[in-house]
Amino acid sequence: MIGAMAAATFRFYAELNGLLPRQWRQRDILHSFRAPASVKDRIEAHGVPHTDVELIQVNGEPVDFGYGVRDGDRVSVYPFMAVVENPRPLRPPYPRGRFVLDQHLGRLAAYLRLLGLDCVHRTDFPDEEVAQVSVDEHRVLLSRDKRLLMRRAVVHGAFVRATDPMEQVPEVLHRFGSPETIAPFSRCMTCNGVLRSADREQVEDRLLPDTRAYYREFRECPDCRRVFWEGSHGLRRLRAALPPRITSARADGGERLPSRLAPAPCPYLTGTFAFSSSNQFWIRLMRVISAAGRRLVLVSRKRWPSRSRS
Ligand SMILES: [Zn+2]
DSSP: OOOOEEEEEEEEOGGGGGGSOGGGTTSOEEEEEESSOBHHHHHHTTTOOGGGOOEEEETTEEEOTTOBOOTTOEEEEEOGGGOSOOSSOSSSOOOTTEEEEOTTOHHHHHHHHHTTOEEEOOSSOOHHHHHHHHHHTTOEEEESOHHHHTOTTOOSEEEOOOSSHHHHHHHHHHHHOOGGGOOTTSBOTTTOOBOEEEOHHHHGGGOOHHHHHHOOOEEEOTTTOOEEEEOTTHHHHHHHHSOHHHHHHHHHOTTOOOGGGSOSSOGGGSOOEEOOOOHHHHHHHHHHHHHHHHHHHHHHHHHHHHHSOO
């Protein structure tokens, strides 16, 4: 049986407008469809993946994705950043610090790993498999492919808006960052392995002569066998690059964060390991970490208490 034609008014708010075709941005959209139809399908018909929607209201009342849109409904759709608290969550809480990235986001995966986040990524990664890993392993799917995010099975995900990997990092942390998952330099950038301490004797065969002479402490990746060593000036630089209010917030509680939000010791100041001798890389990396820190404090204050309950 073919359903009757119906029409509803849709309005997308805040940054969801960036996902809409230009003619639908920042305005009411009269949308015709064949009833019955779920609000999730009708939202995606506008080009907005369900993963990027945080709150849906129909005629002022919150609904979930399964709601059947009726003739004459007024549907308001909000992204994460515009929602303080959703009385009717659209999905279970986000998996913390666990991601899977589509094959085009390799640099982003490397930078997130550098911050200690658990990121599955391969350069030969079919969409089908990316989606499956996100479901099977409870990982947030990050992609710049809206079709991939619209797959039915995908529960947690986000469309990555920025194209520069250094801008993508704060964008991801702003929505999914949680202070306790950030542990810079604890994970292998190349293969996602968790680094472990190693004695000089264990790694000697893999060191350059200079490194052998100047460094005593090492970490190695148990999976790909790469060796990392502590940069003697890395910690100083990292401290200098951090915004003062973050270091003092951690040190003296000046930010008045709830105590469970302030990890001790400050995760940004521990485990400083040099991954590269290129100054340019270091400077950019410090900027990312400092930006990440700023965002995380902001996110904690606004979002953390209400989301960690369940
Ligand atoms: Zn590795």
